Amino acid sequence: MKLIFLGTGAGRPTLRRNVTSIALLLPQAGGRFWLFDAGEGTQHQLQRAKLKLSRLDRIFITHLHGDHLYGLPGLISSRTFHEGSGKLRLYGPPGLRGFVECALTQSELHLDYELEIHEIEPGPIALDDERFAVEAGELQHRVRVFGYRVTEAPRPGSLNSAWLAENGVEPGPLYGKLKRGEDVELPDGRKVLASEAVGPGAEGRIVTILGDTRPCEEAVRLAKNADLLVHEATFGAGMEEKAASYGHSTVLQAAETASRARARRLAVTHFSARYDDEAIDRLAADGRAIFPDILAAADFLELEIPPRPGGEGRRKAPKS
Structure with a gap:
């Protein structure tokens, strides 16, 4: 299981950072992947990351602000020209269907694949995929916004x-x-x-990807014991009042959420354009005082999420 950051900037694209999109590459799936958000230019970032649109089968949108959504119509359009593209499933807040259908209708686009649109509410999401469970939780922003908790099914133990x-x-x-x-x-x-x-099995991995949010209890719950938490950090320390007014978090608030949730690792993203790369590295360094295993995401950063450890089979003789 691997996470690839396709855009790590907030609000608008810059030459250094595109707007939000994250790809989750699934284990043993022949290159199949999911996408979380699709800001402007996401399909270009997918090409640079050498990810094929035909292998994309689910997109999860956190909220309907443009820096998380405006790349979706172009991506959907381009996918119809990729041979082998099967059904594509979209998940997101109410209003997602109207946005997508308006774009398709007004541009007179005809897709060569089936498109399913699911407008969701907080709670488990029906996936028809026994290997993963996804839960949506509602966060706190200026519009309705969701965070997603992806849980892998337990891994069977190894035969001795x-x-x-x-x-x-x-x-x-x-x-x-x-x-x-x-x-x-x-x-x-x-x-x-x-x-x-057969040895004892291993728990499945947990990846939590949050949309834009102020600090809130639901963020902590979604991130509980996660192997990796992805949390926005639009502002640096000392800008808590400004962050709250815009429905965002500082890097220290993201670190506090990870600490309270007992997450294993934290990747902060969605940085304001006011910060250059050196400043962002300093922000992450500040956060280590609260949560040591923190890193600042950058476009095309790849993070492996290793399997949780399991055990070996016992060494007892068969019963006669």
């Missing part, structure tokens, strides 16, 4: 194949049953318990 071979369990259908958690009986009558032959 060496131990199984030593005890006369040959590779084949019995391995599959044990892997699925089923106990098996050998031809000689011995029983092998799945709990003995």
